[in-house]
Amino acid sequence: MVEKKSKWLIYGLAIVFGMALIALVVVEIAEQSFDAVSDFGPMPKFELTDGNGRPVNNRVLLGKITILDFFYTGMLATSKEMATCMTELQRACETSPDVCFLSISVLPDQEIVFPKANEESVDRERKKRLILTYGSKETVNKLLQEIFISKNKDISNLLLIDRKGHLRGYFDWKSDAKLKRLFRNIKKLLQDNS
Amino acid sequence: MKLFQRFAFISTLATYLLIFIGGLVRVSGAGLGCPDWPKCFGSWIPPLSASDLPAGFDASEFNFTLAWIEYINRLAGMLTGILIAITAVLAIIHMRRHPKILWASIAAGILVAFQGWYGSIVVATKLKPETVSIHMLLAILIVSLLIYATQRSFYLQAEQKKPPFTYPPLARKLILLLWPLSFTQLLLGTQIRGSIEILLDRYPLLSGDRIFERLGWTVPLHTMLGVATAGLTVITIYLLLKIGRHASELVRRSSWLLVAIALLQILAGILIVALDIPPVGQVFHLWGASLFMGILLILYLEISRGEAGHG
Numbered sequence: 001m002v003e004k005k006s007k008w009l010i011y012g013l014a015i016v017f018g019m020a021l022i023a024l025v026v027v028e029i030a031e032q033s034f035d036a037v038s039d040f041g042p043m044p045k046f047e048l049t050d051g052n053g054r055p056v057n058n059r060v061l062l063g064k065i066t067i068l069d070f071f072y073t074g075m076l077a078t079s080k081e082m083a084t085c086m087t088e089l090q091r092a093c094e095t096s097p098d099v100c101f102l103s104i105s106v107l108p109d110q111e112i113v114f115p116k117a118n119e120e121s122v123d124r125e126r127k128k129r130l131i132l133t134y135g136s137k138e139t140v141n142k143l144l145q146e147i148f149i150s151k152n153k154d155i156s157n158l159l160l161i162d163r164k165g166h167l168r169g170y171f172d173w174k175s176d177a178k179l180k181r182l183f184r185n186i187k188k189l190l191q192d193n194s
Numbered sequence: 195m196k197l198f199q200r201f202a203f204i205s206t207l208a209t210y211l212l213i214f215i216g217g218l219v220r221v222s223g224a225g226l227g228c229p230d231w232p233k234c235f236g237s238w239i240p241p242l243s244a245s246d247l248p249a250g251f252d253a254s255e256f257n258f259t260l261a262w263i264e265y266i267n268r269l270a271g272m273l274t275g276i277l278i279a280i281t282a283v284l285a286i287i288h289m290r291r292h293p294k295i296l297w298a299s300i301a302a303g304i305l306v307a308f309q310g311w312y313g314s315i316v317v318a319t320k321l322k323p324e325t326v327s328i329h330m331l332l333a334i335l336i337v338s339l340l341i342y343a344t345q346r347s348f349y350l351q352a353e354q355k356k357p358p359f360t361y362p363p364l365a366r367k368l369i370l371l372l373w374p375l376s377f378t379q380l381l382l383g384t385q386i387r388g389s390i391e392i393l394l395d396r397y398p399l400l401s402g403d404r405i406f407e408r409l410g411w412t413v414p415l416h417t418m419l420g421v422a423t424a425g426l427t428v429i430t431i432y433l434l435l436k437i438g439r440h441a442s443e444l445v446r447r448s449s450w451l452l453v454a455i456a457l458l459q460i461l462a463g464i465l466i467v468a469l470d471i472p473p474v475g476q477v478f479h480l481w482g483a484s485l486f487m488g489i490l491l492i493l494y495l496e497i498s499r500g501e502a503g504h505g
Contacts, residue, residue, distance in 0.1 A: 023218055023474045026263060030222035033259030096399040177254050183398040190399070 037160075037185045040167035043068075044146040048104060048133040056102075056133045061165040064100045065189050067093075067182075068159040069173075070144065072106040082156075085173045089158075090130060092183070097129070098163075099186060104143070105134040106155075158182065162189050198284040202299065202344040205277040209337040210485065212267075212274045216333065217480045219267045221473035225321045227264030229255055231314040240265045271310065278306040278340070285343065295346045302339040305332060323388030330384065334484055341488050345495045359442045361497045365433040368426060369494045375423050376490065380483050382416045390471070402470030413467075420463055424456040434497070448493045455486045 048056045060066075067089060072079060086101070093099040134140075147167070148155045157170040160182060168189065171182040219225055228234035229251070235241050236248040240261040244253040282303030289296045309332050312325075319325045389409055393400060406413055431449040435441055441449070462479040469475065 019214060020474060020478070023214075023477050026218055027222050027473045029259055030224055030263060033257050092396065092398055095397050095401070095404060099399065175254070177252065180398075181254075186399060 034181070034184055037168050037188050040151065040169075043161055043165050043167055044143060046135070046143055047139065048135040051132045056131060058165055060102065060131065061161050061163075063163050065096075065098055065163060065186055066100050066102050066159075066161040067186075068102045068104070068161055070104050070106050070140075070155060082173060089173075089179075093129075093186075096186075096190065098190060100129040101131070102161075103130070103132045104140060105132070106140055106144070107137075160185055160189075198281065198288045198299075199344065199347045201277060201281040201284055202340060202347060205274070205281045205302075206337060206340040206344055206488075208270075208274040208277050209333065209340060210481075210488070212270050213330070213333050213337070213484050214477065214481045215267050215270050216330070217477040219263055220321075220326065221476050222260070222263055224260040224263035224267075225326075226317065227257065227260030227262070228268070229317070231317040232268070234261055234265050234268075268313070271313065275306045275310055278336070279303050281340070281343070289347070292346070292350065295343045295350075298339045298343040298346070302336050302343065305336050305339070309333065309336065321391075323384075323391050327381075327384035327388060330480070331380070334380065334487060337484065337488055338491055341491050342495065345492060349499060359440050359445070361441070361445070362433045362437050365430050365437075366494070366497050368430040368433070369490055369497065372423065372426055372430065373487065373490050373494070375419065375426070376483065376487050379416065379419050379423060380487070382412060382419065383480065383483060386412050386416060387476070402467075405471070406467060417463065420460055424460055427452055427456040434493075442496060444496050445493060448489050448496070452486065452489045452493065455482050455489065458482060459486065 043058060043061060045058055046056075050056050069082070069086065071082060071086075086103070090101060093101075135143075144155055147153070147159065148157070148170075151170075153170045154172065156173070158173050159167060160169040160171065162168050169182070169185055172178045219227075228240065230236065235251050235256065240258075241247055241256065243258065244256045247253055247256055282299045285296050285299030289299065309329070312329055312332065316322075316325045316329050386409060389412065390405055393405055393408060400408075431453050434445055434449055459479065459482045462475055462482060466472065466475045466479060
């Protein structure tokens with residue numbers, strides 16, 4: 001009788017253990033199936049200026065995970081849509097102080113609105129992690145050429161940059177799937193560097 | 195008769211396995227592995243690579259592993275559905291003189307067909323937490339009907355006289371109390387899971403401890419009710435096994451299993467909070483809850499049989 005009972009107990013435990021093992025393998029395989037974070041090399045050298053006239057260069061990227069975008073407020077419809085998306089992204093990253101935003105104006109002299117970092121509408125926490133910059137036409141064009149055009153990438157994409165200043169991915173901000181991938185990659189970068 | 199019993203029993207096991215697989219699909223992020231329904235990327239068998247996708251599908255949405263995980267879930271669902279349908283047909287053939295078994299089997303058959311269709315709604319709403327919760331609650335209802343039909347059919351073979359077992363009436367009342375309590379726990383659990391999904395949708399980088407901070411009253415309530423459920427379970431089992439004495443083999447085995455699951459559920463809950471919501475922990479926590487409710491039903495039916503004295 002006791003033997004029979006312990007046999008059932010062993011069977012039961014074996015089944016549960018087997019199921020746990022299968023579950024672990026399935027979850028791991030699913031996790032591995034998501035794209036690995038690519039490395040597109042170091043971010044090209046840049047010298048820009050922020051909304052308060054202070055210089056901004058590659059050093060600003062070190063030690064942080066940065067989401068970089070090029071913006072232009074001249075085309076109101078698109079820029080509004082992009083601004084909404086960027087605000088959503090900033091809100092989504094509020095809980096991770098290591099994630100920062102760097103926005104570069106494409107045509108600073110033609111911007112309808114050049115949002116300054118010290119604008120009242122930008123709350124304090126976000127202000128610390130959001131740098132709005134501009135540069136000379138040549139500087140910005142050179143950056144666009146090196147980052148996007150030479151790599152056949154759309155210049156409206158968002159860029160993910162790791163703590164060492166390396167380009168780690170291009171993401172279409174109009175695609176929910178791409179934004180989900182962006183967050184998965186940010187999570188991986190956060191884990192890698194923790 | 196025996197054929198019905200076998201199919202009813204296998205259908206019950208298959209449904210429990212399907213609940214486990216469903217939980218696994220959810221935590222592995224494969225719920226939308228196939229963005230359409232009933233086909234997967236427009237085909238009855240998922241494509242092997244993004245280049246095989248038919249026109250109209252975004253290649254960036256395709257993930258081979260997730261598509262096949264979801265596809266296996268659908269295949270398992272279909273097989274379980276067929277088993278339950280056969281059980282319902284066998285009930286119509288063999289159980290016409292036993293309306294409780296007949297109608298429980300037919301209801302399970304109808305509900306499993308509805309559940310199959312509802313799967314399309316779950317996909318169409320892009321795994322909206324409420325629809326996923328209803329999908330899971332329907333599965334619990336189906337498995338409960340199957341347990342009822344299976345157990346009753348086994349009683350038909352037993353002697354018609356009153357079984358020689360006696361149980362304290364309070365134990366039966368406590369089981370009646372435990373069922374809505376565990377159902378409430380299940381609802382609360384799905385509510386917590388839904389809230390986590392909404393939070394992660396809004397703040398994808400939120401860590402586990404900060405998620406629980408933001409969930410408010412639901413987690414402490416779920417914990418308190420969990421401890422109360424486990425305590426009540428131990429008291430019930432004590433009454434059944436110590437006071438009731440001549441408990442049947444089924445009552446004894448179910449009782450110990452119930453206590454083990456209740457304690458493991460508390461342990462799983464602690465691990466989920468402590469280890470940043472591990473996916474496998476979530477699957478077993480949910481599966482444990484569904485098993486707990488099923489075993490409660492088995493105990494209730496067995497004790498009621500002892501009290502009422504008929505099969």
